[in-house]
Amino acid sequence: MSGGPLDQLVEALNDPEIVERLLEYxxxxxxxxxxxxxxxxxxxxxxxSEEEAAEALGKLISLVVELNRRGLLDRLAxxxxxxxxxxxxxxxxxxxxxxxxxxxxxxxxxxxxxxxxRGMGLLLRVLSVxxxxxxxxxxx
Amino acid sequence: MVRRERVVVVGGGTGGAILANLMPLExxxxxxxxxxxxHYYHPAYxxxxxxxxxxxxxxxxxxxxxxxxxxxxxxxxxxxxxxxYVETEGGRRLEYxxxxxxxxxxxxxxxxxGHKQLVERFGDFHSEENAxxxxxxxxxxxxxxxxxxxxxxVQICPPCPLKAAFLASKLFERRGVKDRxxxxxxxxxxxxxxxxxxxxxxxxxxxxxxxxxxxxxLLEDINLDEKKLIGYGGAELEFDVAVLTPPxxxxxxxxxxxxxxxxxxxxxxxxxTGQMPGYDxxxxxxxxxxxxxxxxxxxxxxxxxxxxxxxxxxxSRYDGRxxxxxITGEDALFVISSYExxxxxxxxxxxxxxxxxxxxxxxxxxxKNPAAWRPIIRSYLEATRPDRLGEKGW
Ligand SMILES: Cc1cc2nc3c(=O)[nH]c(=O)nc-3n(C[C@H](O)[C@H](O)[C@H](O)COP(=O)(O)OP(=O)(O)OC[C@H]3O[C@@H](n4cnc5c(N)ncnc54)[C@H](O)[C@@H]3O)c2cc1C
Numbered sequence: 001m002s003g004g005p006l007d008q009l010v011e012a013l014n015d016p017e018i019v020e021r022l023l024e025y026x027x028x029x030x031x032x033x034x035x036x037x038x039x040x041x042x043x044x045x046x047x048x049s050e051e052e053a054a055e056a057l058g059k060l061i062s063l064v065v066e067l068n069r070r071g072l073l074d075r076l077a078x079x080x081x082x083x084x085x086x087x088x089x090x091x092x093x094x095x096x097x098x099x100x101x102x103x104x105x106x107x108x109x110x111x112x113x114x115x116x117x118r119g120m121g122l123l124l125r126v127l128s129v130x131x132x133x134x135x136x137x138x139x140x
Numbered sequence: 141m142v143r144r145e146r147v148v149v150v151g152g153g154t155g156g157a158i159l160a161n162l163m164p165l166e167x168x169x170x171x172x173x174x175x176x177x178x179h180y181y182h183p184a185y186x187x188x189x190x191x192x193x194x195x196x197x198x199x200x201x202x203x204x205x206x207x208x209x210x211x212x213x214x215x216x217x218x219x220x221x222x223x224x225y226v227e228t229e230g231g232r233r234l235e236y237x238x239x240x241x242x243x244x245x246x247x248x249x250x251x252x253x254g255h256k257q258l259v260e261r262f263g264d265f266h267s268e269e270n271a272x273x274x275x276x277x278x279x280x281x282x283x284x285x286x287x288x289x290x291x292x293x294v295q296i297c298p299p300c301p302l303k304a305a306f307l308a309s310k311l312f313e314r315r316g317v318k319d320r321x322x323x324x325x326x327x328x329x330x331x332x333x334x335x336x337x338x339x340x341x342x343x344x345x346x347x348x349x350x351x352x353x354x355x356x357x358l359l360e361d362i363n364l365d366e367k368k369l370i371g372y373g374g375a376e377l378e379f380d381v382a383v384l385t386p387p388x389x390x391x392x393x394x395x396x397x398x399x400x401x402x403x404x405x406x407x408x409x410x411x412x413t414g415q416m417p418g419y420d421x422x423x424x425x426x427x428x429x430x431x432x433x434x435x436x437x438x439x440x441x442x443x444x445x446x447x448x449x450x451x452x453x454x455x456s457r458y459d460g461r462x463x464x465x466x467i468t469g470e471d472a473l474f475v476i477s478s479y480e481x482x483x484x485x486x487x488x489x490x491x492x493x494x495x496x497x498x499x500x501x502x503x504x505x506x507x508k509n510p511a512a513w514r515p516i517i518r519s520y521l522e523a524t525r526p527d528r529l530g531e532k533g534w
Contacts, residue, residue: 016515023519029528036489036534 144169147451148226148236150216150393152179152201155426155440156242158510162448165208171234172205173226175215179204180268181503183437186300186467188271189263190278190307196504197268204507216243218394221419238421238451241407242444243391245296245427245435251387252291254362264383265304266296277381278311283320284380286312289369290327291359291384293334294404296427296435299466299475301325301385302333302342306468309349318350326354326369326377335483337533338466338475345468345488359384388435391428406430411479412457414447423447431460433479438463441506442521445514461521465496472496474524476534481526485533 012018034041048054067073102110110116145168149156152174163170178198187193202211214228225235247266249256258264263273278286286308288301295301305325312318325332325346331339332346332353346353358372362382369377390405400416402408407424409416411431414423425447426440433439442458449456460479465472471488472495486492499506506513524534 016512020515020519023515024522027519027523029523029525029534032523032534036487036491038491 145237146171146235147238147240148173148234150219150226150239150241151243151391151426151428152176152205152211153242153244153426153440154182154437154507155244155444156240157201157204157507158441159240159242159425159444159448160209161206161508162444162510163209163451165206168238168451169210170208171210171212172201173212173214173216173228173234174201175213175229177201177213179507182266182297183465183500185265185268185271186303186307188268189265189274190304190311192275192279195500199504204504206508216241216391216393218396220396221400221416221422222396224421236421239423240447240451241391241393241422241424241428242426242440243393243428245388245390245406246392247386248389249386252359252362252384254364255291255384255386257364258362258382258384262381262383264386265300266386274383278308279315281312281321281381282317285322285324285378287324287326287369287377287379287382289357289359289377289382289384290325290329292387293328294388295385296388297437297464298334298434299338299464301327303465303467304383305346305351306349309351310469322352323350324352324354324377324379326357326359326371328356328358330356333475335475335477337483337485338473341473341485341487342466342468388427390430400424402430411460412446413450414443414458415450423450433460433477434462434464434475436462436464441510441517445510461525463521463524465492465499467493467496474534476524476526476529478526484526484529484531486529487533 013022048057064073067076111120144166147160147163147168147170149160149170149172152160152172156172156174157179160170160172177200179201180198181196184193184195184197187195188197201213205211212228212232212234214230214232216226217229218227219225219239219241220227221239224237224239225233226239227233249259259270262277263270263275265271265274288304288308290301302325305323309318309323312321312323332342332355333339343353354377357369357375357377359369360372361370363370367379369379369382371377388404390401390407392405395401399418400408400422407416407428407430409424409429409431411433414425414429416422416424425443427435429443431439439462442461446456446458460477462475462477464475466475466488468488470493471490472493473486473488474492475483476486477483502513506517522528
């Protein structure tokens with residue numbers, strides 16, 4: 001009989017039934033994927049050996065936990081699902097393109113366009129909510 | 141003492157040896173009939189032909205079988221499924237309570253005129269001798285086309301020709317002749333591999349590697365003088381060196397009934413149990429069996445487990461699982477499928493090449509002591525079940 005506790009542990013681990021249960025526990029599709037990508041993961045993890053990176057990631061995790069606690073994470077996820085990347089792209093493109101200065105006359109003309117009128121409506125609603133929020137948080 | 145039930149196993153290759161070694165000898169008297177002195181590890185031929193590796197290709201059959209299993213060095217000639225006996229070429233008659241045919245597939249080099257001459261000239265990757273000949277051919281080839289031709293959709297180890305194309309390209313690169321030797325892979329399918337999930341992954345890799353894939357080439361004729369392969373509809377493919385996958389046939393064994401013989405002499409069985417139709421004491425496993433899955437060592441191994449269980453009264457079933465390694469160089473991927481699931485997308489990685497090499501190194505131990513390896517292999521197969529990996533793959 002073997003003596004030390006480690007020997008006894010090794011002996012127990014040699015039991016086929018234990019081996020099978022242990023392997024079943026460890027080996028999952030995700031584990032196989034993880035093993036496949038171990039070099040990438042190690043590269044990422046090694047970044048955490050820099051003090052600043054570890055600290056930043058720590059803060060990020062706290063932030064995400066806080067967002068989750070306030071129920072904002074699910075909302076954010078729902079919002080993301082609705083976002084259509086092409087529309088965002090068009091918005092960015094529009095913002096980046098050089099714009100001509102517009103006067104009152106242009107504004108009057110533009111207000112005939114139904115899309116612009118819809119946009120204006122939205123803008124006014126957002127302004128009213130913003131105003132309300134600023135009053136309740138006490139800003140002037 | 142209770143009489144032990146007699147299990148006669150025809151063939152001592154991958155499937156036959158694993159089955160024999162799984163049987164508890166206190167309850168069963170196990171006899172393996174095998175005409176060859178050696179048990180061959182077929183995947184080694186690829187490493188020989190394209191890497192010149194001196195892997196352990198063969199071991200004497202009696203060293204592969206566990207002590208207590210009887211070995212009859214003879215060829216099974218005729219089987220009477222009603223009277224329950226096997227007749228050998230040497231004139232022996234072996235009676236059984238259970239029969240397992242694990243006689244593999246025959247390579248038929250006579251079906252295509254000119255094929256034999258090609259093999260004599262260049263070699264191939266279907267035997268040790270042929271593999272060394274191909275290695276010599278490829279290490280002296282300086283220019284021209286090296287064609288790997290899948291001569292028929294039914295073949296042993298379907299990923300092997302693809303493996304061969306990748307490794308050939310790497311070999312020519314190492315030899316510094318890659319710009320002068322063109323590797324061409326000709327297949328009868330509309331993609332490099334029958335399964336689209338795998339084709340999608342390997343096709344761009346072949347492109348990067350500079351391997352030309354010739355699709356829908358249905359080989360009809362070999363023109364040795366003009367060094368051309370002739371395909372259906374008059375298609376031509378010139379070669380300087382050509383290797384064809386050999387057409388395969390079922391084992392050359394006569395039966396007292398035609399009911400168990402399928403196409404080309406493969407043995408009809410129930411795909412889940414390996415049982416021959418109409419006989420609950422006769423099974424066929426591995427390459428010899430006619431089942432709708434790739435002919436691979438994994439199939440032979442898993443069917444051996446199922447049949448060993450069933451003989452002992454357990455209700456195991458084979459789900460058609462395959463796990464064929466496709467080495468693409470320093471990486472490898474697996475063709476993972478089952479009867480219910482076509483191959484899932486599996487990307488080539490270092491880790492999978494490592495796993496492949498671990499299995500290769502462990503082969504002789506696995507065959508000798510399959511029961512000990514069973515939990516390890518089973519948990520791997522569970523973790524990589526095609527339905528669990530799903531569309532995301534691995
Ligand atoms: C180049 C190559 C690479 C491969 N790579 C892989 C791989 O990476 N992974 C994988 O899973 N599979 C691979 N395979 C496939 C795998 O080797 C086979 O599918 C497997 O060996 C089949 O096992 P088996 O027991 O059915 O047949 P075999 O292993 O071929 O054994 C059949 C045995 O039966 C004997 N026999 C024949 N006729 C008779 C008779 N009448 N009486 C008695 N005995 C007889 C033969 O002598 C032989 O020993 C590869 C095959 C090749 C050729």
